[in-house]
Amino acid sequence: MKYDFAAIEKKWQDRWEEVKPYAAITGDPRPKFYGLIEFPYPSAAGLHVGHPRPFTAIDIVTRKKRMDGYNVIFPIGYDAFGLPTENYAIKNHIHPSIVTRDNIANFTRQLKMLGYGFDWDRCVDTTDPQYYKWTQWIFLQMFKKGLAYKTTMPINWCTSCKCGLANEEVVEGVCERCGSEVVRREKSQWMLAITKYADRLIDDLDDLDYIERVKVQQKNWIGRSTGCELNFKTNTDDEVTVYTTRADTLFGVTYMVISPEHPLLEKWQNRIENWDEVQAYKEAAARKSDFERGELNKEKTGVRLQGIEVCNPANGMQVPMFVSDYVLMGYGTGIVMGVPGHDQRDWEFATKFGLPIVEVVSGGDISKEAFVSKDDNAIMVNSGFLNGMSVKEAIPAMKDYVIRQGWGKEKTNYKLRDWVFTRQRYWGEPIPLVDCPKCGWVPIPESKLPLVLPQVESYEPTDDGESPLSKMTDWVNTTCPCCGGPAKRETDTMPNWAGSCWYYLRYMDPHNDSCAVSKEAEAYWGPVDWYNGGMEHTTLHLLYSRFWHKFLYDIGVVHTKEPYAKRTSHGMILGRNPHYVGNVETEEEKQALIEKYGSQALRPSVKMSKSLGNVVNPDDVISAYGADTMRVYIMFIGDFEKTATWSDEAVKGSKRFLDRCWNLMDLVQDEAGVSAKNESLIHKTIKKVGEDIENLKMNTAIAALMTLVNEFYANGLSRGDMEYLLLLLSPFAPHIAEEMWEQMGFAAKHGKMAMQMSWPAYDEAKTVDAVREMAVQVNGKLRATILVPNDADDETVVSAACADEKVKRQMEGMQLVKTIVVKNKLINLILKPQN
RNA sequence: GCCGGUGUGGUGGAAUGGUAGACACCAGGGACUUAAAAUCCCUUGGGAGCAAUCCCGUACCGGUUCGAGUCCGGUCACCGGCACCA
Numbered sequence: 001m002k003y004d005f006a007a008i009e010k011k012w013q014d015r016w017e018e019v020k021p022y023a024a025i026t027g028d029p030r031p032k033f034y035g036l037i038e039f040p041y042p043s044a045a046g047l048h049v050g051h052p053r054p055f056t057a058i059d060i061v062t063r064k065k066r067m068d069g070y071n072v073i074f075p076i077g078y079d080a081f082g083l084p085t086e087n088y089a090i091k092n093h094i095h096p097s098i099v100t101r102d103n104i105a106n107f108t109r110q111l112k113m114l115g116y117g118f119d120w121d122r123c124v125d126t127t128d129p130q131y132y133k134w135t136q137w138i139f140l141q142m143f144k145k146g147l148a149y150k151t152t153m154p155i156n157w158c159t160s161c162k163c164g165l166a167n168e169e170v171v172e173g174v175c176e177r178c179g180s181e182v183v184r185r186e187k188s189q190w191m192l193a194i195t196k197y198a199d200r201l202i203d204d205l206d207d208l209d210y211i212e213r214v215k216v217q218q219k220n221w222i223g224r225s226t227g228c229e230l231n232f233k234t235n236t237d238d239e240v241t242v243y244t245t246r247a248d249t250l251f252g253v254t255y256m257v258i259s260p261e262h263p264l265l266e267k268w269q270n271r272i273e274n275w276d277e278v279q280a281y282k283e284a285a286a287r288k289s290d291f292e293r294g295e296l297n298k299e300k301t302g303v304r305l306q307g308i309e310v311c312n313p314a315n316g317m318q319v320p321m322f323v324s325d326y327v328l329m330g331y332g333t334g335i336v337m338g339v340p341g342h343d344q345r346d347w348e349f350a351t352k353f354g355l356p357i358v359e360v361v362s363g364g365d366i367s368k369e370a371f372v373s374k375d376d377n378a379i380m381v382n383s384g385f386l387n388g389m390s391v392k393e394a395i396p397a398m399k400d401y402v403i404r405q406g407w408g409k410e411k412t413n414y415k416l417r418d419w420v421f422t423r424q425r426y427w428g429e430p431i432p433l434v435d436c437p438k439c440g441w442v443p444i445p446e447s448k449l450p451l452v453l454p455q456v457e458s459y460e461p462t463d464d465g466e467s468p469l470s471k472m473t474d475w476v477n478t479t480c481p482c483c484g485g486p487a488k489r490e491t492d493t494m495p496n497w498a499g500s501c502w503y504y505l506r507y508m509d510p511h512n513d514s515c516a517v518s519k520e521a522e523a524y525w526g527p528v529d530w531y532n533g534g535m536e537h538t539t540l541h542l543l544y545s546r547f548w549h550k551f552l553y554d555i556g557v558v559h560t561k562e563p564y565a566k567r568t569s570h571g572m573i574l575g576r577n578p579h580y581v582g583n584v585e586t587e588e589e590k591q592a593l594i595e596k597y598g599s600q601a602l603r604p605s606v607k608m609s610k611s612l613g614n615v616v617n618p619d620d621v622i623s624a625y626g627a628d629t630m631r632v633y634i635m636f637i638g639d640f641e642k643t644a645t646w647s648d649e650a651v652k653g654s655k656r657f658l659d660r661c662w663n664l665m666d667l668v669q670d671e672a673g674v675s676a677k678n679e680s681l682i683h684k685t686i687k688k689v690g691e692d693i694e695n696l697k698m699n700t701a702i703a704a705l706m707t708l709v710n711e712f713y714a715n716g717l718s719r720g721d722m723e724y725l726l727l728l729l730s731p732f733a734p735h736i737a738e739e740m741w742e743q744m745g746f747a748a749k750h751g752k753m754a755m756q757m758s759w760p761a762y763d764e765a766k767t768v769d770a771v772r773e774m775a776v777q778v779n780g781k782l783r784a785t786i787l788v789p790n791d792a793d794d795e796t797v798v799s800a801a802c803a804d805e806k807v808k809r810q811m812e813g814m815q816l817v818k819t820i821v822v823k824n825k826l827i828n829l830i831l832k833p834q835n
Numbered sequence: 836g837c838c839g840g841u842g843u844g845g846u847g848g849a850a851u852g853g854u855a856g857a858c859a860c861c862a863g864g865g866a867c868u869u870a871a872a873a874u875c876c877c878u879u880g881g882g883a884g885c886a887a888u889c890c891c892g893u894a895c896c897g898g899u900u901c902g903a904g905u906c907c908g909g910u911c912a913c914c915g916g917c918a919c920c921a
Contacts, residue, residue: 221916344836638848699847699859700857713875781902826902
């Protein structure tokens, strides 16, 4: 009988739907295991082939954990608020809630077709009022603790989405989502004070089992640096304060620079003799986008503040002050001390404006460029009491001195900014606050949650930067929950990152209508044991949700400091590049491609996109080869952490493997036990596959299964051998494994599905062969292999090696000076010519 | 520029400092078939040789070691992140 994957997969999916073998039981006495994948955004395009990679991997991990006796929770849901749905709705004149409902139905169909062991009864949808009720509740708790605050500030405004963006959502000066230009725009915004958690977000990483690159990226993003704030007297009534990590270079300060946005400039308007010029510079800077301002290699610009002078306390020198847009208002104090000898930016500025450059650390040539020493043994010069010290000594010495003199204090700074938490769009969680002329911002009583998103006529974004909700006057005009007087609702909504900050908690207790998650459920399931997701979420979702979790910890909602004990990350699935130069033969054709597509033409693989026509639809793969083939292929494609290129050709190899498994049923000998011929390899394979699953090395686990099947073809196999193969295959290809398990009569024999069996144990002794092949090297070069008994002693193997014909030939006229034996592996004979 | 990562056959990729290329894809050959597909078996890093066998080979240069794809120093290329963060 042929392997009819379509019928088999349908049959078992229906069975699982009925008997619910994936139901997670809160409070069960077995040890718990919480495996989590990032819940998908249900786009209109449906599932991408990239989705099954992490989903299948954690599905395999959790299937093995079930077989290991764990009470597993492996949940799924939808992160469904967001701009693409809203834009699609506008374009097609369908309400976003309908679009969302249809997209979720399509995703659900596709995910069920892949046979994942999700507990569908725990499915959540962030746009469900019963879900976002608790998103709103958490926001209100933050508001009550002062972590949510409203402020007017320049924000990143996407000109196409007509919406504000968080810093994390701006990539190379353009909108992360649509690629359009981002400009700065003054707007009143709700902010979340994530910076208050900056230290904990860095320090607590140390105890987590996250892959190193995630930790590094989060640390760099938070960007903690320690240094000093220094106060400088001026010839006005005001002191100015700068932040520096190199107080030791204070003697090298030859000027000061202030950011164009700094409020002191306005205050000094009457003191600044060339105010017109300064004001023109301020206006020019304001017109530039952040991207233009941030462009590197750009020549430094600035204007000297005539009439303003600053005193360097270290040497009493009066130095000039400039305004320049290379100083950022958002970091430090918005004023920096210029040390052109030892900071390249300052050097460029000083060179352009003819300012003195003083060397205070020896070792470089400051006439050519700033000397920014990585060597902290470099010696201080021209620096008063620091002269002769190394940089390493001078940093703490100067810090102590500055503090004693009262010139400044120690200070820690972060690159991380508070999180801009409002969006001027319709399809998001309403912010449950009311603005009362008498009482200010007042939260809606918790008993009135959820504050449901109202039905509106038009949810198109507005050019004036107001949310579509602002047009709904009956909804906007309300009464103050505090004084009962007339008041207005907040019309901005939350960003799409809000709902995903805490969804892993809701899975623990998804139907609770009295709290976000019950204490009992959280105490039982928390924290998530293994969370896999994309690197692109490292500084967005992953950081945000750690922040929310820490807040929930502080208010006693959760019992762990961190939400996720372990974090791994998968590489992207790319498509073939249709414009790759390697696709064509002649030089002319190659040149034509390079001219037309530039550096794009040099890459064999690129992100899948409709315009390139290299998109692979999982539906097509499943209907052609079946879900089990899809699962096996996407795991076999390569190292899980690295990017991989989809290959239609290679999929066939995975299908062929499953066909070969299936056809083994015709070969199987009616013998219950494990056959002697296969026993050792079976034990090796159990060990290898089990360890590989734990380490996310699914590609080599599948290779080991292929080797086992190949060996069965060579040796024949017993029913007992088959039983083991099916147990090992079951996490990878659950449908075919169950069908074969049933057809072979194992289901009847054990009264269980394969997935419900225990993961087989291996006997270490049986993974070892009685006879070993050992390599024989002569002077480090492989010359022969010999067969010796397992664990044979050194003497035995050396004499066996020397008896080998090929080795004998090498030894002619030579004398043996040394032997190196690596037990059961190799013998290295060191020879030298006789005499 | 800074931080992190990668570089292995025609291709995807394997290799706790110990037999480089497991397992696949592609290609070639054979069996079965009227034929094709499917299936099964064999060959498949490069070079020399009838052969036994030998030489070369993990981006490049050097080092440590009995032994290096793996460790160390340097160079180049590519990928990801950050980027005037003082």
